[in-house]
Amino acid sequence: MKRKKFAAWAAALMMVLSGCADNSAEVAVKEMSADTGKGRYVEQIITPPEGASDGFGAGEFVNTDGKIVFSSPHTYERYTADGDGFEASRLNADILDETGKYYLIDIKTLPDGSGALIYMDSVYDEDDGSEESVPESIDLTYHFALLAPDGTTTEVDTGNSDIYDFEFTKDGRLFCMMQSKDMNGTPVLCEVDTKTAAVKPMSVNTSSRCNIDIAGKYLVLSSDTSGELMVYDMEKNSMADDTDTLEAFWKEMIKGENSNGMEPVGDICEGEENSVYLVCSKGLYRYEFGKTTVEQLIDGKTCMIGMKSGYGQGVSYITYEGDDSLLVQCADNTLVRYKYDPDAPDLVKTKLRVFVLEDMPELDSVVNSFRRADPTVDVIIETGMENGKTYEDAMKELTTQVMSDDPPDVLILDGMDIKNLTDKKLLKDLSGDIADITPEGGLLEKAALWNDEGGLWSAAGGFSIPAIVCDTGSADSIHSLAELAKAAEKIHDEKKGSYAMDLEMINSSEIARNAVLISGELSDKNGALDSAAVRSFFESCKRISDASCRKDGAMEEYDISRLFISILDSVSDDMEFHFVPSMLSSYTYDINAITSLKDYDSSISLKYGLNDDKHSFVPSLNAGICSSAKNADNAKAFIKCMLSDETQKTFSQQFLPVNSNCFKANFEDDIYFTTGMTISNDKGEMLSYDWNNTDEDEESQLMAYIDSMDTPVMLDKKTMEVICGNCANYIDGSMTLDEAVKAVEDYTSIRSRE
Amino acid sequence: MTDAVHYGIKENTENKTKTTDKRKNKRDLRYLPFLLPGAVGVIVFIIIPFADSARRSFLTNITLEWCGLDNYRAVFNNEAFALAMKNTLRFTAVCLPLLTAVSFMIAYVLSKLIHARLIRSVLLFPMAIPTATMVLIWQILFADSGCINGILTYLGKGTVRFLGEGSFWLLVGSYIWKNLGYTVLLWLTGIESISSSLCEAAKTDGAGEVQCLVYIIMPSLRPTLYTITIISFLNSFKVFREAYLLAGSYPHRDIYLMQHLFSNWFAEMDLGKMAAAAVCVFTVVFVAAALLKKVWDREW
Structure with missing residues (x-):
């Protein structure tokens, strides 16, 4: 009886303890080590093909047996992989005639020129061929059509629903996501018969708008706003089992990425051996179905993946080319190839510590620019007020670091009592370094170098x-x-x-x-x-x-x-x-x-x-150097990078650039x-x-x-x-x-x- | 011969005594290894850090340059230090007698009850409740839009800013509530250790309850009072957690305590002043405790 009682108490205790823990699945991510020795992914930016317009790069990849094609709904161009680069050609679709009656929302074409597209009535009518005028009423209906290789389109009857994403499988099957026009219903996965244009809804509903990606026998439905992810097994015609790790990881990966909820910020593509690649500005990852770990292949802050432009949020699309090589569309539609080089040496030699009170997305852009300019320096961001810590907690942590003679190299002073830190002589006087850190075109000095009483104690990266x-x-x-x-x-x-x-x-x-x-x-x-x-x-x-x-x-x-x-x-x-x-x-x-x-x-x-x-x-982004910084030269280089043209041109939403040229x-x-x-x-x-x-x-x-x-x-x-x-x-x-x-x-x- | 024998015996006795003393000394030193872990802890975590604080009290904040007594001068001229010291002393002066008296009265009443033992475990409940939980309850009750103000508003009375002007008494209440049970237990233990035959004998000689209390129980409880005074005195310095959780790092000026000042100085990197103030406070507390001990010892 006593034993039973003890067991009951133990069970109750366990339940209480497990109840205290976070119920969400923990994802084991095998992160890249800073000291990886030999072997890493090498970045190559792909130059736009001759004759391509400025919008090169904006379109989702279609990878059919290694033949990669993508089409841009903005430039009406189609790009086909050709060796290391791409060839551009005009999209061939009868709705894209010169009258400009329709406006293309999305298009995907297969290597043979066939495909599918979503379009709507253009907002503007060019009634006299020169001036745009506003029609009295606009039809905001999304049309969905199949595209034949010769450019003819066949409209698909979607009833009272809009199709907002679609994907071709390797064997030519077409799947799409559909939602009622009034947006009240839940999105539904459908299959479209490419011969008859008939739409067959499947018994798969998602709670938020999801994009479709094909990974072998799986259909991966993922939302880069809500973090929802579902995997559908096309062979079994049912939801796949054992996908908790992928679901939890996607949710974690997307968290905090989609600030405006509009731009694509991450993507998934098929890899080799029952695996998928996942990408967002945090990095590039590989997951093998059935496993419980996700492997980080590339750290976003070291390359174009983590570069956030003023307009684009980050990564749009990814596809696996084979032979350990991936193509990624980054911010501003820059197309980048990442290929694994087993002989490439590890570049990290030193570490630069940056202390900031709260997360700042623009700081990530500075880190990204800095690391791409100097891959030998690893930048570690220490966020004082993360995980529910208060301002006092953060400042005490900083004090402890200073007291133990282990201060950060760069201090981002936003939200701190700058005068107090200056009075305490915590900051290095940058007066002597001003010529070094000023970009060629100069600075808006009133904004950038405002903290100049008795010395120059910090430089601002932006202002409002x-x-x-x-x-x-x-x-x-x-x-x-x-x-x-x-x-x-x-x-x-x-x-x-x-x-x-x-x-x-x-x-x-x-x-x-x-x-x-x-x-x-x-x-x-x-x-x-x-x-x-x-x-x-x-x-x-x-x-x-x-x-x-x-x-x-x-x-x-x-x-x-x-x-x-x-x-x-x-x-x-x-x-x-x-x-x-x-x-x-x-x-x-x-x-x-x-x-x-x-x-x-x-x-x-x-x-x-x-x-x-x-x-x-x-x-904003007021950066100072600790007077006792152990890495002062790199800290100065970091501030110089923050004020450089390349970094400042990415500051276009959160604050105005202080770089004269960029402004x-x-x-x-x-x-x-x-x-x-x-x-x-x-x-x-x-x-x-x-x-x-x-x-x-x-x-x-x-x-x-x-x-x-x-x-x-x-x-x-x-x-x-x-x-x-x-x-x-x-x-x-x-x-x-x-x-x-x-x-x-x-x-x-x-x-x-x- | 006799003398010799005598002396021999004496010498032997002396030798024996010396040997016994040596053994005794050796035996006495055996406790040292047991003290070592504790002593190491005290040295590493208290004495060395305090010595470092004392060293830093003569150095500048970040650059650690010698500045003599500047930090001490800054502390003695610091109005926030004066306010914190005043509030801390006021808090101690109010809480210490209040807690001692109230807890003694409760303990005395409880000692008369037959089932006092059953109540003992209940007395420790306030100590088992985490401070954060307790403060949360206090906030629900005493916040400007809390339960008590809700009732006052319902009754047509004006609201009271318990966390403003009334925050000092709220803190006093919090301290008393938290420490009352434990202090009552200490008193109870003291009362129960007094031989009941003393009171019984006095009562046989015609003494009443009050006389027993005043002339037998209270004098017998002096050692307990000393323990309670020291513990309560030190605990009164720990009330910062309640004040901090209740009103943050800059509370109403009535409950701005020494620990607020230390905490804020640490966050603002005023390490020199903090070290100097720590040395001053330590000196005051140490001297006060030593004086108390001396006075107590003299009376006994």
């Missing part, structure tokens, strides 16, 4: 500037957050029921955070917080919130800038927003968007910065994905808006602001937390103004006395 767009009156008449609040209240009183402003804010804490960044009113180079300024700031935030803010976060789902959407909303008939204060952190998505809006409607005015006496900006290149660059935008408003009416480059006057105005910038907004995380938390409490009504201000005062008084 505040701006206010206004459709009623002149934005120039607003000079402070208080005046902005007053204007918002006025509009709120005059136009009841309408929002006066969008501060890109979802909750009260975000309101405070954005107001700190946009106004720059709480920033002092010495890090001091003035009580009167805090009181005025809290009052203004509350008034703005009461008068105007949209708090439902409805804009979140859009790929493009919320600022842009807000502006479009403001010019549409609904007239929801009348002020759009925002941080401009992308030339294309923010600056071009708002300057183009001025062209659209002359009543709209734009002003850079909110306060006339404080021209604020937010420097000014935006003046000339064509807008990447479109020169116009058409959206429909709530009434179903179409609104067209041309997206243009900035003109000379607009560029001068912008450069004048940049040249006059004098107030960097660089509050440390703790201070920001205290300000935002107490301001949010005041806005939400759980604290009075006096209590909220006093809480900040207490914090600042104790901290300043420490």
Whole structure:
């Protein structure tokens, strides 16, 4: 009886303990060792074939018995593998005639020219052959058709569903993923008869939109947004067993990769011996079905795979060529071959340690550029606030490293108390190295080299500037957050029921955070917080919130800038927003968007910065070198790489580049994905808006602001937390103004006395 | 001869005594190997780090250059240090007598109960509850939008900012709640060790309950009081965890304690000041404990 009791207790204990553990399957990843000795994958960038257009590389591979073909839905070209390179030819499909009636969404062709394609009605009609005009209504239906080798197409009847991905097997079978047009139903796997064009749904449903990849007898359905992965065994006509490792690994691999949920960020392809290759910006991996480990073949931060361009997110497609060679389409559609060379020596000689408080995707781009430029240095990123660690935990970890004479080489200072670290002489003075780290075209010095009191203690990799767009009156008449609040209240009183402003804010804490960044009113180079300024700031935030803010976060789902959407909303008939204060952190998505809006409607005015006496900006990716760094030369090279043209040109969404060449290149660059935008408003009416480059006057105005910038907004995380938390409490009504201000005062008084 | 014999015997006795003493000394030294692991631990984890702290108190923060007494001057002129010291002493001054008195009263009442033994295990429950769990419960109860304020609002009263101005007393309550059971146990053990015949004899001579308590039980519990005072004094310095989890690294100024200051100095890399303050605090605590011991020993 006692024994039974003991067993029951033991079982209960085990259950409790196992319950405490994470139930998700642990994936054993055999990572690449930094010291691999001989043998590694060697990268070769494939140059576009002669006559190919700029969009070379954008299209999914079709690999039929080693014959690799891919077709681009953007350039209407088809690329066939030819030796080490590719041959380009024009796509042959009857729907792609000169009338431009249809717009190609996706296409895959087999080596014999046959294939399948998805297309829809083109948005624009060229009615007089020269000007584009907007049709009154647009058919947004996706058509799916089979393509014969001679270019004729046969439309497939998909009923009330859209096909959004399809794949050919080696023996010519065609599988596709289908979802009802209203997007309410779950996606279904179907097989299309390539002779009769009949669609046969299979009993495989996925909970999110999945892409199809063929791996031998398996159909791998994977989503690079949700991380879902399913494997269908075509021989058994059922779901494959024992795929937990692959499913868990895919989920882990994709995590955090798809920031906008729109671009492909990873892919899977068939390998040899019942295996698959998986790729994303983190690296290239190989998995053999039935095994419990996944092997890393290439570390993403050492090669093009990990390179994230300004527009592309990362890796799009992969295919295995055979003989340990893989083709990968990377960011900006660069096509790269990775071939295993058993004699290639290990290159890593030294290690460079970089300490950062929180993950920064742009830092990965710097690491990638740096490692590709100098493969002998392995860069180790140490993230202080990962795994739920607080700011204090992270700073204590840094202190411990410094105390034990093992400091990181490079410090990314964003979110840290920079003045304190400078006072403690933790940072090396970079004044003597400025000539070495400055790129040939120079820097926007006000932004890049702002931390220059008594020496140059860090260099910023990028920056954002505040701006206010206004459709009623002149934005120039607003000079402070208080005046902005007053204007918002006025509009709120005059136009009841309408929002006066969008501060890109979802909750009260975000309101405070954005107001700190946009106004720059709480920033002092010495890090001091003035009580009167805090009181005025809290009052203004509350008034703005009461008068105007949209708090439902409805804009979140859009790929493009919320600022842009807000502006479009403001010019549409609904007239929801009348002020759009925002941080401009992308030339294309923010600056071009708002300057183009001025062209659209002359009543709209734009002003850079909110306060006339404080021209604020937010420097980002502030890199300094530890005074006791053991690898100071490489640390300097790292900062130089961060400021280089190659790295800076990838900073196009999160912040503006500080490299003069890269910044000014935006003046000339064509807008990447479109020169116009058409959206429909709530009434179903179409609104067209041309997206243009900035003109000379607009560029001068912008450069004048940049040249006059004098107030960097660089509050440390703790201070920001205290300000935002107490301001949010005041806005939400759980604290009075006096209590909220006093809480900040207490914090600042104790901290300043420490 | 006699003398010789006598002396011989005396010499023999002396020799014997010496041999016995040597054996005794040898036997006495046998305990040393058993002390070694503990001693090594104390040396490696306490004495050496403290010596390093003492060394660092004379050096600059990062560059480790000699700076004399600058760090000590900085500490004594530091307002945050003064505030933390004041709060810590205030906390100790309030908690120590309160805990001692309340726990003694409970222990005395419990000692009269027949089934006091059954209650003993329950008394240790607060110590078994993890601090984080306890603080979570306190937050649910005492946060601005917590249960108690919810009830007050429901009753039409204004809300009370327990984590603001009332945070000191909240912390006192937390400390008392956590340490009460353990301290009661110590008192109970002390009370039970007093021979019941003493009280019985006194009662035969006409003494009442109060007289027994004042003249027999309380004087007999002086050693227990010493133990409780020292333990409670040291525990009062450990209340930082509750304060930190309750209100973070910069709490309301009333509950800003020494450990907050040390923690923040460490995070801000003020290592020199931290080391100097550590030396000062150690000196104060050490002197206070030594004085207490001396006073206690003198009275006995």
